[in-house]
Amino acid sequence: MDITVRPAFDSELPTVAALLSEAFATDPAAHRIVGVRPREQTRTALEDLLEPLIRLYYFPDGEVDVAVAADGEVVGAALWDRPGSSLGLRAQLAMAPSVVGVLGRRLAKTAIQSFRVQAYHPKFPHWYLFMIGARPEAQGAGVGSALLRHGLDRAGDEAAYLEASTPESAALYQRMGFVPLGLTPLPADDDDPELAMWRPGAMPT
Amino acid sequence: MDITVRPAFDSELPTVAALLSEAFATDPAAHRIVGVRPREQTRTALEDLLEPLIRLYYFPDGEVDVAVAADGEVVGAALWDRPGSSLGLRAQLAMAPSVVGVLGRRLAKTAIQSFRVQAYHPKFPHWYLFMIGARPEAQGAGVGSALLRHGLDRAGDEAAYLEASTPESAALYQRMGFVPLGLTPLPADDDDPELAMWRPGAMPT
DSSP: OOOOOOOOHHHGHHHHHHHHHHHHTHHHHHHHHHHHHHHHHHHHHHHHHHHIIIIIIIHHHHHEEEEEEEEEEEEEEEEEEOOTOOHHHHHHHHHHHHHHHHHGGGGHHHHHHOOOOOOSSSSSSOOOEEEEEEEETTTTHHHHHHHHHHHHHHHHHEEEEEEEHHHHHHHHHHHTTOOOEEEESSSTTTTTOOOOEOOOOOOOO | OOOOOOOOGGGGGGHHHHHHHHHTTTTTHHHHHHSSHHHHHHHHHHHHHHHHHIIIIIHHHHEEEEOOOSOOOEEEEEEOOOOOHHHOHHHHHHHHHHHHHHHGGGHHHHHHHHHHTTTTSOOOEEEEEEEEOOOGGGTTTTTHHHHHHHHHHHHTTOOOOEEEEHHHHHHHHTTTEEEEEOOOOOTTTTSSOEEEEEOOOOOOO
């Protein structure tokens, strides 16, 4: 498949939210955020959260990359936090209605869990790969690798960090230069832990 | 030089404290701990702090490695924290008189700075190389490499972490499998920052 990676246009943000919600609808991480729900409900809840998060935070203050096939269709997307950036108060307030609408009483639990995992991010400046996903029909066609390579090229001499949720993705990330840091803690014992990984930046001169 | 690395005997702990104090007497890190003093005062102050720290913490709860020359002389030493270990309250209380005696009013500043640097340690389990040094006459003879290799062999599949205070030592650590994490913050702007480095553990299976 002939894939081009470029920044998303404003008009593509709903497509990005829909694509990533579809890709993560059966992911354990999604269930930890929105609660265990049937697949279609999980997908809808994720989309209701992701749409404002992308529009209010990742598009203006982070990076929203799309992988585009030769016919122009968006077949994959990735969301990156820039080094040192974090969801500002204004975006949090603007997102609050969506968050409460989707999460309701899970809000506190999700916030606590988000804080716990954040505490495991290395304190050193790094790019953070928050989400990456491909359309089901484009999976295995190198979409993930192309998106990742684009993000790492942009990071250049700067470090990058992510949490791998499956052994297969961890192996891909390792081939792209990531090394393991350790397993992230999870709220429930029956969840599979995620592997935190680090792509080192350049040695300082 | 024919070097053997092994755990220190109880009777060698004063030698280890003296050797490391000598090796660090002109190190910026020593001045940050005990204040800028003439070389001999720095060495003495370091030794007064290190002796109880090694006896009460590193010997029972960490690892005290010595590099021994063919004639039996201790020519280098390294202090490691085991994964998950930290200076317990009992050892802190036992050390308090020495700390106050040496540091006096610098105590609060040193404690705060220690806390700040600790916050930069990755939260994932790791061995921490607290100090490593060689006798002046044995430097450049592979003592540091031998001590480091011994510690990394013991760490095995587990990760290791350290802060490199010079570009030369950072280059040595890189050859031994460490990757850069980033520069640690320092209290004073005119200090050279240290480079935090990570030797990844094995990928989880």
